Amino acid sequence: MSNHAELHEEEHHEEHPGYGFYTAIWIGLIALTGLTVAIAGVDMGMYTVPLALLIACIKSMLVLNYFMHVKFDNILVKVFAAGCGVIIALVIIFLGFDVFIGGS
Amino acid sequence: MSAVSETHDNHHHDHAGHGYGDNSKLYIHIFRDDLGSKVGMWLFLFTEVLLFGGLFFLYFGYRVADPQAFHDAALNLDVMLGAVNTIVLLTSSLTMVLAIVAIQRDSVKLSLFYLAVTIACALTFLVNKYFEWSAKIHHGIYPGSDHVAEMPQGEISFFGLYYLMTGLHTFHVIVGAIIIAVCMVFIVKKHINKDKYIILENSGLYWHLVDLIWIFLFPLFYLLH
Structure with a gap:
């Protein structure tokens, strides 16, 4: 009986995460912000920029998937969000060709 | 009696078909396409991302051209x-x-409280920004100032982009705070309620996008030196 109740609770949870769930995501985001600031003080040469951007990407995935609810949303919304990211990434990559090997 | 029954909104699927089983009551279904409005909001967010994206591309290009200047600035x-x-x-x-x-969960007062805190955070952000920019301007660092004109070209680009991108972002914070205030009025007037909160959800999407952009602005301008 209690097993069943738990199961139901879990199912319910998956559809509408509660206060605690979002607060946990927030703690994760704050921790990652602390990490970026801490890492910025350490000189890691060429890895500094990619690492800072990697952490920013992880943070934005948390915001997109949970705060913006994309993970639980309709496939149409998922396609929109992913398409947006893919287009930006493609432009960055092609811009990279230009600025790194384009010459003067 | 009921012209259209639409249950696009996945939050309400458990009510689907209610009006047909019980004939003793009159059900009036108002056509509402929550998924449609959400997709419309995402389309708008897409244009916002392109707007800021263009500026991030500029940042990328100028940074690669003169990394030392960006580091110093x-x-x-x-x-x-x-x-x-x-x-x-x-x-x-x-x-x-x-x-x-x-x-x-139909906790109207709690919802209003959280929205008030959100607006308070937006105002805190703006006050911080005010102090930050006044300190910069006090030191003669603003677009077109004599002090900036004497800097190397790369640093001029950095501060130009800094004011443009954080300025545009701050403008979004102001707009977001106004939208949230309007949502609070709608909640009080019960236009937004337990069964109809897509306006609040879409406003939330806008607010999270503002947060999302800052997640990238912060390391790119403040940390990478």
Whole structure:
């Protein structure tokens, strides 16, 4: 009986995460912000920029998937969000060709 | 009696077909396409991302052209103020999402409280920005100033982009705060309620996008030196 109740609770949870769930995501985001600031003080040469951007990407995935609810949303919304990211990434990559090997 | 029955909104699927089983009551179904409005909101967010994306591409190009200048110029920015503003915006995103959970559970007062905290966070962000920019302007660092004109070209580009991108972002914070205030009025007037909160959800999406952009602005301008 209690097993069943738990199961139901879990199912319910998956559809509408509660206060605690979002607060946990927030703690994760704050921790990652602390990490970026801490890492910025350490000189890691060429890895500094990619690492800072990697952490920013992880943070934005948390915001997109949970705060913006994309993970639980309709496939149409998922396609929109992913398409947006893919287009930006493609432009960055092609811009990279230009600025790194384009010459003067 | 009921012309159209639409249950696009997945939050309401359990009510589907209610009107057909019980003939003793009159059900009036109002056509409402929550998924449609959400996709419309995402389309708008897409144009916002392209707007800021263009500026991020500029940043990328100028940074690669003169990394040393960007490194030196970033030393002028206050990491503490930037970090505090990051935490303030992340917290406001949390309270925004909690306001939606509250309205889903019909806790109107709690929802209003969380939205008020969100606006308070937005105002805190703006006050911090005010102090940050006044300190910069006091030191003669603003677009077109004599002090900036004497800097190397790369640093001029850095500060130009800094004012343009954080300025445009701050404008979005102001707009977001106004939208949230309007949502609070709608909640009080019951236009937004337990069964109809897509306006609040879409406003939340806008607010999270503002947060999302800052997540990238913060390391790129304040930390990479």
